Amino acid sequence: MATVTLITDEEASPEVRAVFDDIRTTRGSDFVNNFWRALAHDPALLKATWDRLKDVMAPGALDPLVKEIVYIAVSASNGCEYCCHSHTASARAKGMTDAMYGELLSVIGMANQTNAVVNAMQVPVDEEFKA
Amino acid sequence: MATVTLITDEEASPEVRAVFDDIRTTRGSDFVNNFWRALAHDPALLKATWDRLKDVMAPGALDPLVKEIVYIAVSASNGCEYCCHSHTASARAKGMTDAMYGELLSVIGMANQTNAVVNAMQVPVDEEFKA
Amino acid sequence: MATVTLITDEEASPEVRAVFDDIRTTRGSDFVNNFWRALAHDPALLKATWDRLKDVMAPGALDPLVKEIVYIAVSASNGCEYCCHSHTASARAKGMTDAMYGELLSVIGMANQTNAVVNAMQVPVDEEFKA
Amino acid sequence: MATVTLITDEEASPEVRAVFDDIRTTRGSDFVNNFWRALAHDPALLKATWDRLKDVMAPGALDPLVKEIVYIAVSASNGCEYCCHSHTASARAKGMTDAMYGELLSVIGMANQTNAVVNAMQVPVDEEFKA
């Protein structure tokens, strides 16, 4: 149903195969999801996207679970079906409980609500908020 | 610059004043920011929004700082100038460091990037991700 | 501050002047707002946009005020500063009261809230809703 | 296909059941659509969303049909599949004719068109439009 076919392991070129292998090693799982199989049509884009994602989502000043939660919030606001599914699955795998998910949905809903109302009224930014 | 004037303390009706007072008490600060002063044109909307926001952003299964971080991510994805400013200020007041902010920007950027690429290709959702 | 300068009456070519005149006649006002003065850099785009807008916003099965209200809702959801200002002014000129504006903001807020929550959960469409 | 399962009447806890009952009574119909069955995973979010929606969509300064029309416009601009379906069905049930729907689509299209063009050119807001 995509605009491209999904590249199987068999069809993968050596560069693509190297990225698939790194995904498997990094995640400790044999599963390579469809996003990477679609991107594999352009090996350079596949590699650049995976290398950056691996770096960005790694533990750092923010916890990996918090990063997945941020990803869900962005994906829901943008209406990306695939991304909502894949990052909700990742967040659950990293420990997101039902209670956390319920609160996340509440914040996502509230933020989208007040964003739209603020935009409608074009509220000027308080001087106190400026850097 | 807004589509409505900002209601001052002097202009506030008793219902509006009651909400402003609750904002001050809840936050332990005398500052009432412009969003509430704009919403004050409709006291019922002001009260409903504040009551819900207070509830949603309170400590729970997710930390209040994580909730502010989610709010920034949504506001950046929607392009809400006021909300980016106000929630970045709130997040900093709740302990967001420069390192956390830098990683947050990285995740926001990455999520918006992959959302758009996934949408362009209309990647089908993997069966493994479905509830 | 725009990416183009704003075309004054003096700078307007005959085709542009003809559109400005029709805007003035249709609206019964001498005021030609900045959107048209920016579009005037491309006379064909100016004319196509104005001709279509005049037609779309005219009285029909939907009242012109309802059409302005829809325009505000779209503009708020897209975060278009100029459009929120211009269509709120138009809606007020066509009779939008403070009470109507307050309710409109409530619906805009609610719709953006539930849109995001539905997208987050990817709720399947009920069979009952399909045409 | 959602990120959560849909809660049936049999699975509903007493708090969830109370909301489902209020939905049925308020709408005068036995049908509880999937949005509420998905939200039911978080009874507090379910109740807060329904209570607010019931209030916001009730007759007031704006007609309930106008409110549904606004909801469609927001949902189309945000690309929310579920919401476009559910609110189009609601609007039709409240009297939206084919002629009204056609004009609504025209206004939604025009608003999204001019929003994007205004944003591209970053047209400055006319002084005449400011409150």
Place this chain on the structure above:
Amino acid sequence: MATVTLITDEEASPEVRAVFDDIRTTRGSDFVNNFWRALAHDPALLKATWDRLKDVMAPGALDPLVKEIVYIAVSASNGCEYCCHSHTASARAKGMTDAMYGELLSVIGMANQTNAVVNAMQVPVDEEFKA
């Protein structure tokens, strides 16, 4: 699955049939895609949309393939499933190669990434960029 049924050639009124015929003649193909069959419920909207689209997408200062590429970029950013599919098919028919598509995806991803990061930080526009 749409909110309206799709109008077949047999069901088409004479005005609708005239537009369908013009689509066929202009494109040199018998195929009339679902977008036009859905719009056909409102013959005036169908005709206005087709007439404008035919004009906008015709060869001019920008090549028709560049116009299709722009259409894909907008559709991906807005998350429009149908539009991503239909305009990717059109772009390929007009000569978009796999290498071009891969680079297009890279630019779309980069632009959505930096848009969100710029919005998050609310970077002020450099004087050098203003017209």
Place this chain on the structure above:
Amino acid sequence: MATVTLITDEEASPEVRAVFDDIRTTRGSDFVNNFWRALAHDPALLKATWDRLKDVMAPGALDPLVKEIVYIAVSASNGCEYCCHSHTASARAKGMTDAMYGELLSVIGMANQTNAVVNAMQVPVDEEFKA
């Protein structure tokens, strides 16, 4: 006015200075625009963003001007003020004429219009468009 201050050449750390130098060399200009000065608060994010942007926007299967045109289209659809200004300036520097800009605005407007109308009606994707 940003959420961060803008890093001047004097305040730049050696890593930041190295990126600023590469921006100057690559572009053959002494001008380093505000986006990079804001990002400079996080040297790793600055470097990752610049390195990727330089690569993505370089000549390839798509002409650099076409890439700037795509960037404008995405930025207009997302409502990013800064990005519309900076990429319109870049596109002009790379040869975008007034006629090309006018046609670009027409395509951006049309795409956003039909995206919203398609989303409103949830038109099913034609089998002919699927890969």
